[in-house]
Amino acid sequence: MTQTGSRPRALLYLIPFLLLLGGCWDRTELNDLAIITALALDVAEDGNIRTTVQIIIAQNQGGGGQQLGTNSSGGGKRTVVRSATGADIADALSKLQRLSPRRLFWGQSKIFIFSEAVARTGIQKHLDFLLRFPKSREQGYVFVSKGKAMDVLDLFPQIERSTSEVLRELNDLEVGMRVTLQQLSGMLTGEARSAGLPIIYILPKGKSAEPFQTIPYLVGTAVFKEDKMIGSISEKTTRGLMWLRNEIEEYTVVFKVPGTEGIVSLRPIKADIKLIPSIDNEKWTMTVKVKTQGDIVQNGTRLNPVDPEVIKIMDKAFGKEVEERIHMALQEVQTRLKADLFGFATEFHRKYPKQWDLVKENWEQKFPEIKVNIDIQAQIQRTGSINFPGGLPDEGGHEE
Amino acid sequence: MNMSRRFGKLMRRILLADTNRNQESGNKRDLGAESETEQLYASVTQNENQLRFIYNNCSDVIYRSFLIGGKLRALLVYIDGLTDTEGLDRDVLAPLMREESAAQDLEQLIDGQLSVSQVDPVSTFAQCMEYLSEGSAILLCDNKTTGFSLGMAKWEKRAIEEPQAEIGIKGPREGFTETLRISTSQLRRIIKSPLLKMETMRIGQYTRTNVVVTYIEGLADDSLVAEVKTRLSRIRIDGILESNYLEEMIEENNSSPFPQTLSTERPDVVSSCLLEGRVAILVEGSPFAIVVPVTFISLIQSQEDYYQRSTVSSIIRWLRYSFILLALLLPSVYVAVLTYHQEMVPGPLLISMASSREQVPFPALIEALMMEIVIEVLREAGVRLPKQVGAAVSIVGALVIGQASVQAGLVSAPMVIVVAITGIASFMIPRYATGIAIRLMRFPLIFLGGTLGLVGVMMGVIALFLHLGHLRSFGVPYLSDIASPKLNNWKDVLDRAPWPKMNTRPQYADLHHLRRQPPPSASGQERKDDN
Numbered sequence: 001m002t003q004t005g006s007r008p009r010a011l012l013y014l015i016p017f018l019l020l021l022g023g024c025w026d027r028t029e030l031n032d033l034a035i036i037t038a039l040a041l042d043v044a045e046d047g048n049i050r051t052t053v054q055i056i057i058a059q060n061q062g063g064g065g066q067q068l069g070t071n072s073s074g075g076g077k078r079t080v081v082r083s084a085t086g087a088d089i090a091d092a093l094s095k096l097q098r099l100s101p102r103r104l105f106w107g108q109s110k111i112f113i114f115s116e117a118v119a120r121t122g123i124q125k126h127l128d129f130l131l132r133f134p135k136s137r138e139q140g141y142v143f144v145s146k147g148k149a150m151d152v153l154d155l156f157p158q159i160e161r162s163t164s165e166v167l168r169e170l171n172d173l174e175v176g177m178r179v180t181l182q183q184l185s186g187m188l189t190g191e192a193r194s195a196g197l198p199i200i201y202i203l204p205k206g207k208s209a210e211p212f213q214t215i216p217y218l219v220g221t222a223v224f225k226e227d228k229m230i231g232s233i234s235e236k237t238t239r240g241l242m243w244l245r246n247e248i249e250e251y252t253v254v255f256k257v258p259g260t261e262g263i264v265s266l267r268p269i270k271a272d273i274k275l276i277p278s279i280d281n282e283k284w285t286m287t288v289k290v291k292t293q294g295d296i297v298q299n300g301t302r303l304n305p306v307d308p309e310v311i312k313i314m315d316k317a318f319g320k321e322v323e324e325r326i327h328m329a330l331q332e333v334q335t336r337l338k339a340d341l342f343g344f345a346t347e348f349h350r351k352y353p354k355q356w357d358l359v360k361e362n363w364e365q366k367f368p369e370i371k372v373n374i375d376i377q378a379q380i381q382r383t384g385s386i387n388f389p390g391g392l393p394d395e396g397g398h399e400e
Numbered sequence: 401m402n403m404s405r406r407f408g409k410l411m412r413r414i415l416l417a418d419t420n421r422n423q424e425s426g427n428k429r430d431l432g433a434e435s436e437t438e439q440l441y442a443s444v445t446q447n448e449n450q451l452r453f454i455y456n457n458c459s460d461v462i463y464r465s466f467l468i469g470g471k472l473r474a475l476l477v478y479i480d481g482l483t484d485t486e487g488l489d490r491d492v493l494a495p496l497m498r499e500e501s502a503a504q505d506l507e508q509l510i511d512g513q514l515s516v517s518q519v520d521p522v523s524t525f526a527q528c529m530e531y532l533s534e535g536s537a538i539l540l541c542d543n544k545t546t547g548f549s550l551g552m553a554k555w556e557k558r559a560i561e562e563p564q565a566e567i568g569i570k571g572p573r574e575g576f577t578e579t580l581r582i583s584t585s586q587l588r589r590i591i592k593s594p595l596l597k598m599e600t601m602r603i604g605q606y607t608r609t610n611v612v613v614t615y616i617e618g619l620a621d622d623s624l625v626a627e628v629k630t631r632l633s634r635i636r637i638d639g640i641l642e643s644n645y646l647e648e649m650i651e652e653n654n655s656s657p658f659p660q661t662l663s664t665e666r667p668d669v670v671s672s673c674l675l676e677g678r679v680a681i682l683v684e685g686s687p688f689a690i691v692v693p694v695t696f697i698s699l700i701q702s703q704e705d706y707y708q709r710s711t712v713s714s715i716i717r718w719l720r721y722s723f724i725l726l727a728l729l730l731p732s733v734y735v736a737v738l739t740y741h742q743e744m745v746p747g748p749l750l751i752s753m754a755s756s757r758e759q760v761p762f763p764a765l766i767e768a769l770m771m772e773i774v775i776e777v778l779r780e781a782g783v784r785l786p787k788q789v790g791a792a793v794s795i796v797g798a799l800v801i802g803q804a805s806v807q808a809g810l811v812s813a814p815m816v817i818v819v820a821i822t823g824i825a826s827f828m829i830p831r832y833a834t835g836i837a838i839r840l841m842r843f844p845l846i847f848l849g850g851t852l853g854l855v856g857v858m859m860g861v862i863a864l865f866l867h868l869g870h871l872r873s874f875g876v877p878y879l880s881d882i883a884s885p886k887l888n889n890w891k892d893v894l895d896r897a898p899w900p901k902m903n904t905r906p907q908y909a910d911l912h913h914l915r916r917q918p919p920p921s922a923s924g925q926e927r928k929d930d931n
Contacts, residue, residue: 009655016844019851026853027739029763030754037747061755107743108750137743161751 031058034102037079038111038164039136040149041118041126044085049118049126051092052083052150053109054164055100061161079162081154089129106135111164112142112181113200115149119222119229124188127227131185138182141171144222144229145200152200157215166215167200174249176218176238188227191345191356191363195224196241199232223339225364230339233332240329243322244288244342246273253294255321257314262300264314266380269294277347279355285371286344292322295382299389306387311380319378330372338368438525444475444542450525451477461532468509469499474541477528482535484554491515492539492550506541510548518551533608557582563665563687565832570707575665580610580684586667587614587682591674595619601632603646607639610684611646614670619677621910627874628679628692643683643690650692652872657840659833660873662691662699669703675916677909693874693908697881697893700724702830705896714895720828727825728838731768732849732857734818738764740853752814759809765850767811771819772846774801776839779823876908 035056044050060076082099086092097104112130114123130136145152153163160166171178176198179187187195198218205214221238222229233241242248252267271292278285296305303310333341345363349356359366441447448463455461464476476492478485495513510519518536522528523546528538535553560582563575576583584598595617603611611632615625631650640646643663651660664670665687670680673691681690700720705713737744738753745753760767778797785793802820805811822842829835841864848856871878881893888904891897904914 016847019847019856027763027765027850028742030738030742030750030757031760033742033754035742035751035754056751056754058751058754058758061751105742108747110747135743161748165748 028103028105032102033105034100035105036109037162038113038153038167039109040113040115040145040153041089042115042149043117043121046085048085048087049089049092050083050085050150051089051096052081052153053096053104054111054153054162055080055082055104056162077156079153079156081150083150089126090133106133107137110137110140111167112136112140113145113149113152113167114142114197115145116147116222116229118149119144119197119224122227123224123229124227127181127185127188130181136181139180141168142179142181142184142197143167143200143218144197145216147202152202152216154212155202155215156210156213158209158213160215163216167218170218171198174247176235177221177242177245177247188224190343191349191360192340192343193226193363194339194341196221196233196339196341197224198222221341223333223337223341225337225339231337233329233337236325237329237332240325240327241333241341243271243273243290243326244275244329246271248292252297253318253321255317257301257303257317259313260301260303262302263298264296264301264317265298266294266318267297275342275344275347277344277351279348279352283371284348284366284369285373286347287373287375288326290322290326290374290376290378292318292376293379293381294318296380296384299383302389304388305380305383314380315378318380319376322378323374323376326374334368334370334372338364340367344370440523440525440528440540440545440547442543442545444473444540447540447547448475448477451528454525454529464493466493466497468496468506468541470497472541472543474539476537476539477532478537478552479532479535482533482553482555483537484552487552487554488537488550492537492552506539506544506548514550516550516552520549520551522547522549530608560586566664566666566669566703566830568702568704568707570704572666572668574667576667576682576687576689578685578687580612580682583667583682583687583689584612584614587670587674587680590667590671591616596674599629601629603632603635604637604639607641607685609640611640612682613679614674614682615679616674616677619675619905619910619913620679621677621908624677624693624874624908625679628681632681640683641685643681643686643688646681646683647690650690652874656867656871657837658696658868658871658878659699659831659837660692660694660871660878662694662831663688663833664691664831665689666703672703672706676905677913693876694878695873695876695881695906696834696868696871696878699831699834700829701892704830706899710896710898717894717896723825723828724838727822727828728842729845729857729861730822730825731772731818731842732845732860733854734815734849735764735768735846736849736853736857739850753812756812756814760812761810763850764815765846767815768819768846768850769843771801771811771815772822772843775819775823880907 035058036053037056038054040052040054042050042052057076057078057080060078082096084092084095084099086095093104114126118126131138152167155163157163157166160169177196179195179197184195184197199220199222200216201219203214203217205211220232220235221241222232224230239251248269248271250267251269252265253269254263254265256263269292271290273291274289276287276289278287299305303314305311305314333339340363344367345356438450441450444465448465451461452463460480462478462480466474466476468474474496476488478488492514495515496509499509499513510516520531520536522531522538527549528547531549532538535555536549536551538547538549540547557579558577560574560577562573566575574586576586587598588596593616596614597617598612598614601611601613602608613625613628613632628650632646635646635649637645637649647659647661647663648654653660662669662673670689670691674680678691678693681692683690701717702720705717708716738757742750757764762770774797778794778801781797782790782794801811802816806813806816826835826839829838845857845860848860850856852859865879869877869879869883877883881889884890884907889907891901892906900917903916903919905916907914
């Protein structure tokens with residue numbers, strides 16, 4: 001048995017050495033990687049494209065456990081910015097590698113910023129690279145920056161690790177549109193062929209802060225038609241847009257109750273929006289059904305919301321406020337910019353595929369003509385921990 | 401001289417049997433079988449001479465020649481230290497020497513005078529040697545070719561103590577000792593039914609070690625018992641010093657790191673296994689009993705699972721399963737992800753790992769292997785070290801691994817955490833042998849993870865499962881618990897069913913006695929059904 005068994009056994013012991021033959025060819029140690037967190041695209045002086053990446057400086061991240069290390073924590077900057085120009089992104093990136101001693105690592109890059117100049121000239125060719133390049137994340141967020149995109153990366157936030165982290169966190173709060181690379185591509189290739197991206201501004205730095213010690217923040221939405229940016233809408237309009245897109249979350253609505261002074265604030269708001277398309281004698285209408293609820297967080301009026309009569313008035317005022325917002329968004333986006341950010345095209349396509357086929361080619365002309373009815377059911381659900389307006393003497397006194 | 405020639409011939413044959421053991425092992429088994437034919441002589445002096453010849457140069461054999469009642473020549477032989485000399489003086493020598501009626505038969509004397517409970521007649525030298533080695537004293541007298549062995553064995557033995565390797569919070573606190581008969585008595589105290597069988601065998605050319613095969617008749621499958629006995633009787637070895645000798649001699653696959661028998665020093669564990677229809681083997685001189693057959697799942701279950709509330713045990717089991725996976729996979733996955741799949745780690749985590757690795761000069765693979773080896777060395781050294789030094793070494797070890805190496809920038813802090821978690825997790829496995837097998841398995845996995853990434857780790861895991869699926873313990877597939885399509889077999893795997901629901905024995909028990917307790921409907925009535 002030992003005679004026959006020894007040869008296969010010996011071969012078995014040789015198998016591990018096969019692994020050594022490969023020599024870990026694919027191996028890249030973490031120490032050899034330049035972790036890119038964000039990519040910014042600008043128009044270069046000579047009309048080429050300028051790519052700028054933000055790279056994490058691992059040594060300066062702190063918490064590494066090297067108490068005896070040479071770097072005192074917090075001393076150095078946490079990110080570094082490298083930039084290169086080229087005929088297209090691929091060309092620019094290959095030049096960028098020459099500026100980094102470590103291999104550029106795209107796996108963690110979750111932020112892509114187009115400058116407004118790039119956005120206005122068209123983003124299709126850049127998008128093609130970002131979607132085709134296997135190393136970039138399709139789940140990364142896309143932004144448009146007011147001014148130069150590279151300036152956004154070259155800031156040093158005080159709270160977060162890097163500006164890309166700031167942008168990601170802000171985006172996660174869902175205060176504005178939140179669009180990933182994949183969604184953007186879907187929006188531009190979909191029926192509506194229009195998209196919205198959040199716009200980055202740079203917060204003016206505080207008085208005590210060092211130069212560049214500030215953060216980027218998001219205000220309003222850049223509106224794209226085909227692949228070109230055609231304009232932007234304000235913060236308030238964006239909210240209305242989000243109502244229509246059913247993306248409302250953690251959100252405050254402030255409204256005035258007719259006949260009283262002061263304002264009432266509701267938060268959080270829950271909303272359920274249904275878009276119901278209908279075609280009646282060549283007349284295209286879209287009914288927006290909004291069902292929304294909210295809780296009172298601040299009552300600046302002297303009204304007592306426990307009273308069912310009062311709450312009815314409040315409900316009405318709440319509904320009116322929402323309707324106004326939606327209306328404003330429609331005004332801006334449908335009438336002024338004529339970009340279908342609401343997904344009306346998809347709705348019509350689904351319900352009336354035949355009619356859709358006829359207008360598909362000139363949806364751009366058809367879209368602004370669509371009549372929109374807004375049907376709102378607004379309801380205040382809870383009045384918070386107190387019933388009566390706070391700080392007011394009342395015959396019933398305060399209730400817990 | 402005629403007699404010495406005879407002795408010489410005897411011893412030559414004994415030696416011959418030993419050297420030619422391999423060739424003629426079929427018919428000539430061992431020393432005992434060889435001299436079985438050598439009858440005792442009628443003369444005490446002749447007997448003494450022959451015994452002195454057999455036990456040549458054995459200073460621990462004591463010969464006491466005396467006269468029964470002042471007339472009949474008699475000889476008392478025993479091995480010093482194995483026999484109760486005080487008792488011998490008091491209960492054997494004193495009454496026999498003072499005996500008045502010397503003419504009486506030795507049998508009658510024994511019946512009437514000797515207050516010794518265990519007396520067996522011996523007629524051959526082989527029997528004499530057997531009894532002597534067990535601590536009995538041999539009483540021979542003139543004019544008789546039969547002697548008597550007096551069971552007065554008494555030697556220093558370790559008291560019953562708490563098991564050292566299998567510690568529990570709840571449950572019995574006694575463990576087996578090196579003394580076989582104490583161990584068997586512990587089992588008998590737990591299982592009082594006469595169906596608990598204990599068959600003794602002697603294994604080992606020189607050590608002549610007593611081995612007890614114990615099982616519950618009717619519960620254990622007959623063919624299993626027969627197979628255990630056959631495999632044991634096939635063993636030809638010079639000595640059995642520990643139960644692991646037997647373990648390796650009777651298991652199917654020697655090259656596997658995974659134990660195919662359960663080794664335990666707890667009588668309660670053995671009893672529960674016996675009640676499940678398994679067979680236990682107890683070995684003289686080792687506090688560890690062997691239980692067969694086993695499955696992988698039964699090797700990672702603890703006796704305490706059955707002593708605690710079932711919900712608690714079930715949750716602890718899940719914890720244990722997940723940490724076994726962790727112990728096996730964590731370092732290799734860590735290395736693989738760190739060297740090949742950096743995009744899989746959440747960004748902030750990757751950044752803090754990167755920052756801690758910044759000053760480490762070694763690749764992650766080397767770092768992991770280094771640390772894992774160090775922790776294995778510390779564990780092994782901790783076992784071997786004398787108690788007084790043990791604490792010092794563990795402190796130094798902990799400081800060296802945990803603090804100094806990180807501060808010196810040789811090792812990254814996350815790696816220390818990974819290694820430490822793995823080290824602790826592997827001790828979640830209640831059976832030491834299984835734990836060590838899993839601990840060893842992670843080295844090839846780390847290597848695979850460092851060379852082929854997660855693909856390599858997966859290949860390793862698949863290979864490991866193929867191996868486990870291939871293993872058998874006395875015919876029972878190693879993974880049969882988790883491969884079973886019957887939900888009933890999972891009741892002791894995924895969770896620990898409460899005892900009222902624990903109705904059936906495992907499938908490898910005797911098929912006619914699969915029920916542990918009558919079904920709830922037929923309460924009180926013991927029913928033998930075939931499930």
